[in-house]
Every structure is written in structure tokens, then in C-alpha cells.
Amino acid sequence: MTQALLAADGLVAGYSKPVIGPLSFSLQAGDVLGLWGANGSGKSTLLRAIAGNARIFKGALKQKPGLTISWQMQQPVRLDEMPLNGHDYLRYARANHQPPPDRLQPWLDQRIDTLSGGQFQLLAVWAMLGGNADLVMLDEPTNNLDPDGEQLLTEILHFEQGRRTVLLVSHEREFLEKSCNRIYRIDA
Amino acid sequence: MNWDVLFDPLFWTPFITGFLLAVILPVLGVLLRLKDEWLAALGLAHLAGASGLVGLAVGIPVVLGAPLGALAGALIKSFGRFCGNTIYALMILIGWAATLLIAANTTLGSAMGHALVEGQLYFADNTHLVSAYIYALSSILLLQWMAPVLVSARLFPGHAFSLHHSVRKWHIGFNLLVALGMALGTGTLGLMAAFALVFIPAWVAFRLASRWRVCLAIGTGIGLISYILAFAIALILDQPFGPTLVAVLIMQAIMALIFWPAPTQQPKSPTSSV
Numbered sequence: 001m002t003q004a005l006l007a008a009d010g011l012v013a014g015y016s017k018p019v020i021g022p023l024s025f026s027l028q029a030g031d032v033l034g035l036w037g038a039n040g041s042g043k044s045t046l047l048r049a050i051a052g053n054a055r056i057f058k059g060a061l062k063q064k065p066g067l068t069i070s071w072q073m074q075q076p077v078r079l080d081e082m083p084l085n086g087h088d089y090l091r092y093a094r095a096n097h098q099p100p101p102d103r104l105q106p107w108l109d110q111r112i113d114t115l116s117g118g119q120f121q122l123l124a125v126w127a128m129l130g131g132n133a134d135l136v137m138l139d140e141p142t143n144n145l146d147p148d149g150e151q152l153l154t155e156i157l158h159f160e161q162g163r164r165t166v167l168l169v170s171h172e173r174e175f176l177e178k179s180c181n182r183i184y185r186i187d188a
Numbered sequence: 189m190n191w192d193v194l195f196d197p198l199f200w201t202p203f204i205t206g207f208l209l210a211v212i213l214p215v216l217g218v219l220l221r222l223k224d225e226w227l228a229a230l231g232l233a234h235l236a237g238a239s240g241l242v243g244l245a246v247g248i249p250v251v252l253g254a255p256l257g258a259l260a261g262a263l264i265k266s267f268g269r270f271c272g273n274t275i276y277a278l279m280i281l282i283g284w285a286a287t288l289l290i291a292a293n294t295t296l297g298s299a300m301g302h303a304l305v306e307g308q309l310y311f312a313d314n315t316h317l318v319s320a321y322i323y324a325l326s327s328i329l330l331l332q333w334m335a336p337v338l339v340s341a342r343l344f345p346g347h348a349f350s351l352h353h354s355v356r357k358w359h360i361g362f363n364l365l366v367a368l369g370m371a372l373g374t375g376t377l378g379l380m381a382a383f384a385l386v387f388i389p390a391w392v393a394f395r396l397a398s399r400w401r402v403c404l405a406i407g408t409g410i411g412l413i414s415y416i417l418a419f420a421i422a423l424i425l426d427q428p429f430g431p432t433l434v435a436v437l438i439m440q441a442i443m444a445l446i447f448w449p450a451p452t453q454q455p456k457s458p459t460s461s462v
Contacts (some may be wrong), residue, residue, distance in 0.1 A: 077345065084403075
């Protein structure tokens with residue numbers, strides 16, 4: 001049996017006090033695992049704990065040695081003025097592992113701040129997926145997406161099953177069911 | 189008008205000293221604007237001015253005294269826990285009060301206080317030139333590594349958290365680089381002129397550039413062209429250099445914004461069109 005990239009065993013995490021847990025789950029290479037739960041259930045805190053940015057109170061969180069992670073936070077950084085085009089954006093994200101999907105190509109020559117909210121969101125997701133990190137963590141990637149954008153994101157994530165390991169946080173159950181090969185429910 | 193003064197070897201050292209700073213300061217300005225920390229330049233310039241005057245009071249040349257205050261400001265900025273622009277506003281106020289109080293209470297300080305505000309580029313000597321040369325060369329070399337890390341950390345903070353890479357050392361290094369640049373700029377070009385070289389080219393470049401490299405090129409270009417024009421105008425018309433440079437930068441900015449169309453902006457509404 002191959003070693004899990006990530007394994008939580010009775011994990012309780014938070015900041016000054018516990019926010020989430022106890023949780024037990026594991027993540028194998030090629031998994032697209034959805035973390036589903038209501039707003040405020042601590043999904044984002046779990047991602048922070050995995051990234052080493054939240055406190056672990058109890059339990060264990062084991063990572064494969066040398067694990068590299070790309071993490072898109074709930075609100076990707078979008079400045080009022082961004083004098084970078086899509087190529088610049090992906091270059092600084094080191095998203096050069098694979099070419100972007102065709103539907104993203106027309107946006108690459110545009111300045112980031114001229115893209116619509118949905119276009120920027122999809123580019124920001126690809127900035128994570130296009131790199132070579134072992135694990136990609138996406139926090140509420142459907143923010144700002146209309147049904148067409150959500151469909152494109154679902155197709156991208158579905159395509160990544162078995163190829164990339166993705167931890168996907170969302171409160172939209174239907175989106176997770178379409179995009180992930182496993183769903184883990186987190187209760188508040 | 190005396191055009192011959194442009195070719196007087198007496199002004200070569202000041203010209204090259206300012207030119208070297210005019211290459212680097214706009215680049216720092218672009219990075220500061222991306223980090224939303226452009227006000228830091230003004231805060232550090234005020235601290236540099238104040239410490240330059242304190243140095244004079246104890247016999248230390250401005251070119252050596254000014255960096256001490258700016259570096260202290262950079263360290264406080266790096267290690268202090270201040271939100272938003274609070275620390276920069278405090279730097280401006282502390283530097284302003286200290287500069288005027290020292291100027292009011294010492295004879296030399298009064299003259300030098302005016303010189304720091306107006307710019308004393310024409311008095312730049314070999315010490316200033318060597319300092320500017322070493323600083324410019326070091327900055328060009330360091331920014332090759334520093335700039336991509338800083339841009340990446342600004343746009344993708346999740347990378348910095350999750351890859352266990354410490355970008356803190358790069359932020360501290362950049363803060364020190366800005367502090368030294370503002371100290372040298374304040375000691376030669378003048379306080380407001382140094383700040384204007386950081387602020388105005390970057391402001392215009394952010395409005396007009398279609399991509400990042402173009403942004404850096406526009407910023408550097410505006411800074412250099414403005415510097416050369418201001419140097420010539422101030423010499424020919426016998427004007428103080430600092431205010432002349434600021435005026436030329438503002439004129440260049442207005443012309444660039446009028447005659448160079450900005451990329452079309454779309455509202456950042458939640459709705460998307462994919």
C-alpha cells in the first residue's frame with residue numbers, strides 16, 4: 001500500500017482555542033477530496049493547520065516527508081491595480097507544470113485587473129493547479145463563479161482526478177459531488 | 189540662460205550620482221506600490237533627513253548619518269507589529285518634528301534642514317558618488333533574486349505559508365534596501381525629490397503598463413527622463429533641484445496619463461463572464 005500524502009488522526013486544530021475536530025482522514029496521491037460543511041464549521045482552519053498556520057491541540061497530522069503544497073486562500077489576492085497579465089500571473093505562481101486549458105488562453109494576454117471576477121477566480125485556481133506541488137488546497141474556489149464558470153472548474157477538477165492530489169473546501173455539496181472522487185463531511 | 193553650464197565637468201559627479209539613484213528608486217517604487225507600502229518611502233525619507241541632521245550636529249557627514257535613521261526605521265517596520273500605514277505615519281511625524289527642532293536650535297542645522305528639503309545634489313562629491321555606485325550595483329544584483337520572491341509572496345501568500353519557505357528574510361532585506369535608497373536619495377536629491385522618484389513613476393506605470401516588465405520599464409523610463417530634464421532645467425534656469433525634479437515628474441505623469449491610453453478596466457463584480 002502506498003504511503004498517504006497526508007493523514008489526520010483525531011486532529012483538533014484552531015487558534016487560541018480549538019475550532020475544528022476531532023477529525024480522522026487520509027489523502028492518497030491522485031485523490032480529489034472534498035471537504036464539505038456549513039459556513040463556520042472550520043474547513044478553512046483545517047487547511048491552515050495543514051499549511052502549518054494554525055495550532056494543533058490534539059491528535060496527529062502526518063505529512064509525507066518533503067510534501068509540497070499550493071494553497072489558494074478563500075479570497076485570492078486581487079489588488080485595485082495589477083500591472084500583470086495572465087502570463088505574468090502564472091509565471092509568478094510557478095504554474096508552468098502543464099499548459100492552461102484552452103478556455104483560459106484568451107485571458108492570458110490581458111491585465112489581471114481587467115478580467116471579470118469569474119475569469120480571475122478561474123485563473124487563480126489554475127495558478128495553483130498548473131504548478132508541480134504535491135498537494136493543491138483550494139478554499140471555496142466557486143466564489144465569484146456563475147454556472148458556466150462553475151462548470152468549467154468542475155471539468156478541470158474532474159480531469160485532475162488520478163493526476164493531481166487536491167483538497168477542495170466548499171459549502172456547495174453538488175459542486176463537490178461533481179468534482180471530487182471522495183467527500184469528507186465536517187460538522188460544526 | 190547659460191547653456192554652457194550643462195557641459196561643465198564640475199557637475200559630472202553630481203549628475204552621475206543622481207542618475208544612479210534615478211535608476212533604482214523608481215524600481216523600488218514599483219515594488220513598494222505592489223506591496224501597498226509606498227508611504228514607507230516618505231516615512232523613511234523623513235527619518236533619514238532627521239538622522240542626517242543629528243549626524244551633522246556631532247560631525248558625521250549626511251551621507252553617513254542619514255542611513256542610520258532610515259535603517260532604524262526599516263528594522264522597526266520589519267520587526268514591529270503595526271497595522272496598515274500606522275508605522276509610516278509615525279515615521280513621518282517623528283522625522284518631521286525632529287528635523288524642524290534640530291534646524292531651529294542649531295545654526296548649521298537650519299541651513300542643512302533647508303538643503304535636505306530642497307536637495308543638495310550639486311554639492312555631491314566622490315563620497316556620494318561611490319555610495320550611490322555601490323548601492324545601485326548591489327540593488328541591481330539583489331533585486332534579481334529579491335523581486336520575484338516579493339511579487340510571488342504578495343500575489344500568492346498561500347505559497348509562502350505552505351512551502352515552509354521563509355520569505356521574511358526577503359521582506360527584511362527589501363526594507364533595508366529601501367531604507368538605504370531613501371537615505372542616499374534624501375541626502376543628495378532632497379527629501380521630497382527622493383520620495384517623488386519612488387512614488388510618481390510607479391503610480392503612472394501601474395496605470396499604463398500592460399504587463400509587469402512594461403511596468404518596470406515605464407517606471408524606470410519616467411524616472412530617468414524626468415531626472416535628466418530636471419537636472420538640465422535646474423542648472424540652466426538656476427533653480428533648486430529638488431522642487432524642479434518634483435515639478436518635472438508631475439508634468440511627465442500628466443502628459444503620460446493624457447496621451448497614453450490605460451488598459452480597459454472592468455468592474456470587479458461577483459458576476460463573471462467565462
